[in-house]
Amino acid sequence: MKLVPTHVVRQLEETVGKANVIAQPDELIVYECDAYTLERNAPQAVVLPGSTDEVAEAVRICAAHRLPIIPRGAGTSLSGTVLAVDGGIVVATTRMNQVLSIDPRNRRALVEPGCVNIWVTRAAQHHGLHYAPDPSSQMACTIGGNIATNSGGPHTLKYGVTTNHILGFQMVLPDGQIVWLGTEPNGGEDTPGPDLRGAAIGSEGMFGIVTQALLRLTPIPQEYRTMLAVFETVEDASHAVSQIIASGIVPAALEMMDGLIIQAVEERYGFGFPLDARAILIIELDGLRAGLGRQAEQATSFCLGNNAREVRQAQTEKERNELWKCRKRAFGAVGKLSPNFMTHDGVVPRSKLPEMMRFISDVSARYGMQIPNVFHAGDGNLHPLILYNERDPSQIQRAIAAGHEILRKCIQLGGSVTGEHGIGVEKIDFMAEQFTPDDLDAMRALRKVFDPEEHCNPHKMFPGAMRCADFVQRKQIPA
Amino acid sequence: MNQTQLPPFLDRSKSDACIHCGLCLQSCPTFLETGNENDSPRGRIHLMRGLDDGKILLTDRVATHIDRCLGCRACEAVCPSGVEYGAMLEATRHTITRHRTMRLPQRLLQKVVVERMLTWPNGLRLAVSPARGMQRFGLTRVLPQRLRKLVELIPQKPKNSTSQPSFHQEKIEVKATAGMMSGCVASVLFGETNQATVALAQACGYQIIVSSGDLCCGAIHAHSGNLPEARKRAQRMIEFFENTETDVVIVNAAGCGSTMKEYPQFFSNNAEWRQRAEQCSSKVRDVTEIAAELPASLKKKKQEHPRTTYHDACHLCHAQHITEQPRTLMQEILGNNFVELPESDVCCGSAGSYNITQPELAGRLGSRKARNIIATGATVVVTANIGCIMQIRASLQSAGVQDIQVVHIADWAIQAIQ
Numbered sequence: 001m002k003l004v005p006t007h008v009v010r011q012l013e014e015t016v017g018k019a020n021v022i023a024q025p026d027e028l029i030v031y032e033c034d035a036y037t038l039e040r041n042a043p044q045a046v047v048l049p050g051s052t053d054e055v056a057e058a059v060r061i062c063a064a065h066r067l068p069i070i071p072r073g074a075g076t077s078l079s080g081t082v083l084a085v086d087g088g089i090v091v092a093t094t095r096m097n098q099v100l101s102i103d104p105r106n107r108r109a110l111v112e113p114g115c116v117n118i119w120v121t122r123a124a125q126h127h128g129l130h131y132a133p134d135p136s137s138q139m140a141c142t143i144g145g146n147i148a149t150n151s152g153g154p155h156t157l158k159y160g161v162t163t164n165h166i167l168g169f170q171m172v173l174p175d176g177q178i179v180w181l182g183t184e185p186n187g188g189e190d191t192p193g194p195d196l197r198g199a200a201i202g203s204e205g206m207f208g209i210v211t212q213a214l215l216r217l218t219p220i221p222q223e224y225r226t227m228l229a230v231f232e233t234v235e236d237a238s239h240a241v242s243q244i245i246a247s248g249i250v251p252a253a254l255e256m257m258d259g260l261i262i263q264a265v266e267e268r269y270g271f272g273f274p275l276d277a278r279a280i281l282i283i284e285l286d287g288l289r290a291g292l293g294r295q296a297e298q299a300t301s302f303c304l305g306n307n308a309r310e311v312r313q314a315q316t317e318k319e320r321n322e323l324w325k326c327r328k329r330a331f332g333a334v335g336k337l338s339p340n341f342m343t344h345d346g347v348v349p350r351s352k353l354p355e356m357m358r359f360i361s362d363v364s365a366r367y368g369m370q371i372p373n374v375f376h377a378g379d380g381n382l383h384p385l386i387l388y389n390e391r392d393p394s395q396i397q398r399a400i401a402a403g404h405e406i407l408r409k410c411i412q413l414g415g416s417v418t419g420e421h422g423i424g425v426e427k428i429d430f431m432a433e434q435f436t437p438d439d440l441d442a443m444r445a446l447r448k449v450f451d452p453e454e455h456c457n458p459h460k461m462f463p464g465a466m467r468c469a470d471f472v473q474r475k476q477i478p479a
Numbered sequence: 480m481n482q483t484q485l486p487p488f489l490d491r492s493k494s495d496a497c498i499h500c501g502l503c504l505q506s507c508p509t510f511l512e513t514g515n516e517n518d519s520p521r522g523r524i525h526l527m528r529g530l531d532d533g534k535i536l537l538t539d540r541v542a543t544h545i546d547r548c549l550g551c552r553a554c555e556a557v558c559p560s561g562v563e564y565g566a567m568l569e570a571t572r573h574t575i576t577r578h579r580t581m582r583l584p585q586r587l588l589q590k591v592v593v594e595r596m597l598t599w600p601n602g603l604r605l606a607v608s609p610a611r612g613m614q615r616f617g618l619t620r621v622l623p624q625r626l627r628k629l630v631e632l633i634p635q636k637p638k639n640s641t642s643q644p645s646f647h648q649e650k651i652e653v654k655a656t657a658g659m660m661s662g663c664v665a666s667v668l669f670g671e672t673n674q675a676t677v678a679l680a681q682a683c684g685y686q687i688i689v690s691s692g693d694l695c696c697g698a699i700h701a702h703s704g705n706l707p708e709a710r711k712r713a714q715r716m717i718e719f720f721e722n723t724e725t726d727v728v729i730v731n732a733a734g735c736g737s738t739m740k741e742y743p744q745f746f747s748n749n750a751e752w753r754q755r756a757e758q759c760s761s762k763v764r765d766v767t768e769i770a771a772e773l774p775a776s777l778k779k780k781k782q783e784h785p786r787t788t789y790h791d792a793c794h795l796c797h798a799q800h801i802t803e804q805p806r807t808l809m810q811e812i813l814g815n816n817f818v819e820l821p822e823s824d825v826c827c828g829s830a831g832s833y834n835i836t837q838p839e840l841a842g843r844l845g846s847r848k849a850r851n852i853i854a855t856g857a858t859v860v861v862t863a864n865i866g867c868i869m870q871i872r873a874s875l876q877s878a879g880v881q882d883i884q885v886v887h888i889a890d891w892a893i894q895a896i897q
Contacts, residue, residue, distance in 0.1 A: 019513075020514075020515075022515065022517070024540060025535075026526075026529070026535040026536070026538055026540060026541050027517050027540060027541070027544070029525060029526075029529055029534065029535060030516045030517050030521075030522040030525045030526065031516060032525075033499070034499075034501070035498075035499055035500045035501055037498075037499050046515075048513075048514045048515060074501055074504050074505070075501050075504075075516065076500065076501040076502070076504075092514065092516075094510070094514035094515075094516075095513075095514035097511075097514070114514070116505050137500070137501070137502060139502055139505065139506075139557065140501050140502045140503070140504050140505050141501075268559070268560075268561055329502070329559035330559075331498075331500060331559065332498060332500055332502065332558065332559020332560040333559055333560065334498075334560075335496045335497070335498045335559070335560025335561065335562070336496070336560065336561065339495035339496070339498075340498065341498065
């Protein structure tokens with residue numbers, strides 16, 4: 001492993017304090033990957049700044065020594081977004097984790113980038129407000145990371161994804177400049193000029209490091225109706241999804257789990273899911289009490305009309321929370337089935353769900369890999385979990401190939417290779433399949449506006465990027 | 480620096496369950512304080528696997544991150560894959576202890592102060608009187624810092640210790656017989672709390688027929704990786720209660736209770752002892768579980784209760800999953816005077832012997848807890864573990880707060896129902 005020269009380490013230590021620089025190989029291995037574990041490479045150093053100024057100074061030091069900068073939050077990315085492909089310096093915002101202020105009258109929260117998603121809601125809920133985007137990892141993932149990947153979550157079906165809830169943010173650009181994009185903490189809702197805020201959301205850490213964010217808070221709905229519909233086939237469940245949406249109901253969330261994942265989740269959490277069910281829909285309606293009952297009846301009748309075996313309603317808030325806990329921790333429950341899994345988050349038009357689900361089960365049979373599914377059915381955002389064991393190289397190969405077939409099919413059906421996890425290193429090869437060379441050139445040109453040197457989170461997103469393996473080979477050739 | 484290659488020591492069926500998702504990170508008190516993933520559960524598992532695979536060598540640097548783990552098991556409670564982190568930690572610590580050359584002061588602290596003195600009631604008794612004397616006359620200043628912190632944790636004798644907590648009511652029917660696990664530290668420092676526990680159990684219909692006296696359950700040894708010694712002590716405890724006619728064994732220290740409920744894990748390779756351990760474990764109840772059976776007639780609401788909050792002891796909420804019973808009891812008695820404590824389930828830094836072996840981080844976590852308590856405006860903090868009580872009292876004192884009481888739930892409940 002290439003280490004950083006001692007004088008650079010010293011400079012970083014002077015900036016953030018000795019305890020907040022990690023530069024020894026045995027501690028750096030902890031940062032060799034995020035939640036995507038197929039590719040690993042340790043960074044050359046990790047810095048943990050405590051303020052915007054410290055971030056800016058650390059970035060300037062990296063720029064001066066032409067070291068790649070890898071912004072990192074809680075490292076929960078599922079696509080290798082914070083992998084240090086060719087080493088470099090990880091700038092982790094985990095010490096900058098405070099909710100700075102809640103402004104209930106203007107429904108805003110000002111937070112630091114390392115603030116955990118769920119903490120915002122915790123701080124706002126006694127004002128009757130919450131932060132709406134709720135990725136399944138919301139108990140751990142950070143707002144900075146949510147902005148970098150424009151995170152989704154079950155409730156984004158009704159409320160929109162991260163970009164709809166970010167008024168503005170402060171960002172340290174790859175040359176160390178500090179800028180504010182979008183609405184400033186005491187500013188009005190709209191800002192003149194092109195929407196640079198929007199451009200930077202979802203840029204996967206290539207445009208700079210968010211150091212403060214101004215979030216939009218949303219009133220907590222007056223009432224929830226959370227239902228569980230049990231089906232004999234995935235196809236029936238998919239048809240029910242299409243009908244509910246087509247009828248004009250806008251559910252807060254509409255999630256599907258297939259038979260395999262139901263079994264894993266039930267074994268782990270013992271919620272009481274029927275083990276013989278082939279598909280389950282979690283349908284959540286929220287809003288004003290008036291009219292909610294009628295919508296619930298309608299949704300129920302669409303499920304029953306599509307051969308649902310039963311439709312249950314959560315009777316208490318506790319039951320509702322339990323149900324969501326099962327859904328949100330479903331990925332982890334597969335740890336019981338297999339030591340490793342890979343998940344994709346391809347999107348297809350809702351009407352193509354039945355066809356897509358048939359395709360996935362066909363891929364599973366052809367490759368001999370188990371592929372449970374748990375996903376945001378309401379917006380056609382899939383999450384096939386391809387199970388493998390990393391100690392068996394042939395399984396790794398098959399898992400990758402199976403995943404690629406699934407993503408290719410998503411593009412074919414008019415969808416996209418990612419709904420919310422981002423491209424990272426995982427899906428680079430698909431960018432050229434989904435976008436034309438002109439599209440990609442335009443994206444690259446935009447990136448260069450923010451990072452002309454391309455040293456902020458390099459080797460991500462764009463085709464032609466180097467992989468960890470390329471660098472390993474290069475390092476083995478004597479200079 | 481010493482570098483040691485460790486032999487494989489992890490049970491792969493356990494360590495493979497971690498899928499590296501990172502959902503545990505923010506539940507970890509040490510990660511919340513340092514922001515360094517080496518101080519997080521996922522990071523520590525990464526280090527454990529690295530040591531186990533031989534990818535990294537054991538250095539002081541790596542060992543420090545394992546040492547810094549509180550063993551609070553908050554990560555287990557949130558882990559979606561059900562990783563048995565506590566068991567992995569004990570196995571890792573056990574291996575590290577055998578292969579590492581600790582510096583002498585550190586070794587003395589661990590082997591003599593923590594593993595011997597703390598769990599040797601007569602020794603502890605000898606040490607307590609002079610320590611209390613020093614506290615009273617403000618002489619602790621002359622001690623070296625680490626020792627001073629330790630001495631300052633020791634609680635003063637209750638002022639009116641002539642009146643023993645008791646509960647007499649003829650009408651309560653005896654529904655079961657119980658043994659009291661009085662604990663090696665508690666029997667010296669918290670005799671009053673033990674009496675309150677007995678009285679509370681009686682009020683709930685349990686007749687206490689025997690007490691384990693000075694016997695140590697082995698929890699402190701298990702947590703620091705001394706598994707053989709922990710096993711020995713567990714065997715003594717199991718034998719002791721086997722020879723009694725008890726339906727349940729009541730424990731009022733969360734760390735002891737969780738270890739006793741998990742005794743079978745100590746004997747995975749010994750069928751006979753595993754079975755005896757299972758028998759013993761199935762009888763173990765925390766005092767908060769017993770208190771949940773308090774007859775409704777005794778839980779009268781009084782208006783004059785001060786604003787009171789509740790701190791979750793780690794080994795009660797994360798290891799034994801007991802969170803609702805104490806809250807229900809307190810709400811029933813206190814009504815609106817019960818307030819929730821923010822971050823109530825984040826460790827206070829006590830963690831068995833942690834405030835002795837890791838004073839710096841223990842101090843940071845203690846101040847964090849004190850800040851949260853002060854913010855609630857409560858004047859009474861109730862918890863169910865003596866280690867937490869000592870640590871929180873000391874932390875509040877360091878924060879300059881004099882008028883917040885920290886009491887064990889048994890003491891609190893027996894007073895509340897009088």
